[in-house]
Amino acid sequence: MAASNYSLKVNRDLLDPKFESYRLSLDAIPTYNVELDAAVEEVKLTDTQYTLEHMRAFGMYNYLHLDPWYEDSVLFVDCKGRVLSLTVTLDTALGKPREVYRFIADPSQGDSQLCASLSLTSATWAALSDGAGRLYLLRTGKRGNSSHMKWEPLFSEDMGEPFTILHSVSHVQDGVHTMEVLLLRVQKDLQETKGSGYFVSLEWISVANSAGQGQEKKYEVRKRRVLRGKSVPHYAAVEPKGTGLMVASEKPFVFTRVDGCPVEQVDSEPMEMEKTDHIYFWLQTAEDITLCVRMPEGVTKEEVQFKLTGDSISIGVRGFPAVLEGQLYASVDPEASAWIIKNQKSLEVTLQKRDEGPVWPELVMGDRRGEYVMSSEQAALLQDRLAYLTSEDLNGNPDVDKPPCNSQELEDCDGFPEDSFSLTHFSGELLKPTQVVNLGSHQYLFTVDVNPCDMPCLCLRHDVDALVWQPRPDQPSNMWEHIATFNALGYVQASKRDKKFATCAPNFSYASLCECLRRTFIYRQPSPVETVLFNRKQGRQIGQVAKQQVASLDSDKPILGFRATNERLYILTSSHIFVLKVNNN
Template sequence: MAAPNYSLKTNRELLDPNFESYRLSLDAIPTYNVELDAAVEEVTLKDSQYTLEHMRAFGMYNHLHLDPWYQDSVLFVDCKGRLLSFTVTLDSVLGKPREIFRMEADRGRREDRLNASLSFTSATWAALSDGAGRLYLLRTSKRGESTHCKWEPLFSEDLGEPFVVLHSTSHVQAEIHTMEVLLLRILKDAQETKGSGFSVWLEWITVDNTAGPGLEKNYKVTKRRVLRGKSVPHYAAVTPQGDGLMVASEKPFVVTHVDGRPLKQPVTEAVEVEKKPEPFYFWQQTAEDITACVRMPEGVTKESVHFRLTADNISLGVQGVAPLLEGQLYASVDPEASAWVIREDRSLEVTLEKRTVGPMWPELVIGDRRGEHVMSDEQAALILERLNHLTSEDPLANPDKDKPACNSQELEDCDGLPDDTSSLTHFDGESLKPTQVVNLGSHQYLFTVDVNPAEMPCLCLRHDVDALLWQPRPDKPADMWMHVATFNALGYVQASKRDKKFATCSPDFSYAALCECLRHAFIYRQPSPVDGVLFNRKQGRQVGQVAKQQVASLDTSKTFLGFRATNDRLYVLTCTNLFVLKVNNS
């Protein structure tokens, strides 16, 4: 993985250090219920899909799709293979979802089938996966103007193993219409011997109108690129012009194939490591004395050794040779209690007795780097005793008896950090190499949301207790991710929701929303001016703004399958019902 070369720059003007809390509001939320003619299609995980990555990719799938170009419409797929669109014209008079496309009936026979997935490519195109390996590119016309037209498939091809569509985009270059689609698969890797043996595949495919401008539409796959990793990406999207890819994941992704051919991985050049010269002498110490062994030339006798020792200096040499060890000692010694002797291995052993008992010397002769310090058994035992509490089998080991020990069981969920270091990476579309890498560290990923359909989706990350929304800007390499909004304390709040399933926010940042698996949806509004006069009881100061929390309890016992937010409404999907919550009045 490439080393991090970029950091996220927080806009401090969007932070509120004085934010206190959300006030529970009992204001009623108008809620409307639409009963579905047929159940929502929900493909459950198979016994072979047992890993955490399968659960993240397919088990927690959001079955409800919001049209970012026309936010009054949401879409989903039912058990009959129909792609249904539901449009709100008047909240109090809701119609029924209508069919805009029907997939092939035989797709349900495949045992490893996944949930159907949808991505809006442009204002007039959409990418649809049937969950059985087939990709449709559908011409939809302008959806806000022609809400009763059925979508026309101009591209349909079986791409192999089942996949879900993560993102798609459309652009025109040299009068050729091109669509970029990003697919996700989890496949068994025969060469993988560690762990579960599954790998995560991101396939980036390019589909062009090969017939050319003004001719009959003839869309074909012209390029396929495969990236592999070991974790499902939190965020993955293609740049609007198809010249790059952004991926946020716990573990890195590497491009492995281009158009079916394995990509040669760059060979890491061997770095010639400068060999450290062999130590000229070795020395070790105790609290009372020091022992040094100096290498001597072959054939040295006792008579040819020149040894001079004072309280602060030492000089050791051989007749006819420059001094082997000479200089000022780190601390004073007792010359009368010191001695030297020649060993059989042609080394001279010097024993020095410290004048001050206890302190350890960092070096023998000041400025002499030719020696190597060898830790004595006594010194090693002393260090081990001092550090024993860090490696104790007792989780509550406490070297400071007068202070209470920290119990990890008392930590809250939001205090824990992921085991792996997450990263956000931009890949260049031409070289397929990472150009910008951000080490996310403790910035936990929260959710993805489309704010401006003409730009890439935003990703929301936890920064301390807050949730910060980041807008990717691939056209500005020096400032590629811009901080556009802050949801105060949402990072802390969402960590306390043990049953949280989905999270999102409105495109205008007026509120964020979370939902549990059953019944409850939580709305967290941005601070707004207070009607009247309100004082803080503890501080005695007047409060000008209040952030509100609202809780919606839906009349259903079914599990939530979809959750989307617009500026005015919150949509919640179960297998049999679609709930519309009027959050804001325009």
């Protein structure tokens, strides 16, 4: 069974087409800090870890971990192997971080040692990696400020090569407690002769307890599944019940091994999104769109199944799956649209744009199976507009100090994301992708935990905005739900050349970006203004204003961790934790 091509359905009620800009606010942000008695365990990349994937996986690692089950509680690991927890209840009386667990580092790893990583599995469990290849599953008890319980290791095992933990979940079925842990490695392929010679490995491990009566329950590995790809995923998470996996990456992943045995790869079932033959052609004017869809020869009007709403379209033949189905790029007028059968083998549809003028970059959101046909007038106009950018000479006016760019000198990070950038849902039973979203130009921005009982949300750039998507694995027809929008954040963050981390509050009251050193930018959602303001150009009253604030830390050390709660921002350096009081609710 081939994976179905899926498109993200934007909730237009959450978009604000009239949003103008963020207004800089000079209001001071109260900032507090705690000095650490030992440095954070920061691992520097070695000479052998030189690729872009090493930098993405380990060089940009967020060393600060937010506890989604307990508000305003953060954790990190220091150079002594201590897991430290800080819970803030009163900003002006910050206490020292409290030790909850300590492990002994393995010095034999040498240059292959990675940063220690932590994942809060549930309200009472956590997964920990020591950076040397050992995985710990810890019973934490109820965490938070009132709890001073030391964490208890109930599982500890060497998993081979060093790894970092991307995600973990805990679930109980038929009285058996199981923890699903997702591990990331960047490994050397000795048989690879092209490129960097490295590949990315995701290992999905299931650890469960034995259910014997009258015996002490012991946790052991029940299943190990390995996926392989060529790029570090921007997003990877296990479903709450451990039945599937979601991965967003620039290059595809495939299952290669299960419990040490290779998985057979079936090449006869390519994913629909990889087909190159166009099944429809379309062209547009300022007022309407003409669509031509290939249909089985001899199809009759009675056999055609056509459904059109203001925002979506579905075209098919009775008794077969829809040929074209999905959300339109923009709204149309169904009453003014029509379709006819041409030459008994194609369906021609005329769609009337509801808003005249704007050019559609695509017809159906995320669908790459169509070809856009440009009229001769449009092509001539486009050529005239772009003529000043071209020259018949390869290098008509060379600059001695700035020689022309050689494409062979470009690094991986200089290229534009490929069309294969996709969000994929894998079935844990079939070990195959079931639904694929072609993200294309939708740049990944950040991941955030909104509800700890659900999968983490991912934030993507759509045009100039940043849209937050909540995975819904229990809803196959609407597996990714648009739940929040940060106006113009996609455009704003692109100008921050020194940006290192990005995040938002779980209640979406603000989004924030931080640079490698000192500066943090806060972008608040529009809120009512107390005074009367008017737009001078448009002559209309402004009822809401979105504010931008900038905070600068009193520190010259690189920022290693960055997390947000509804009220506070937490920033970690090697020697301090800074707490910024963003909201006073």
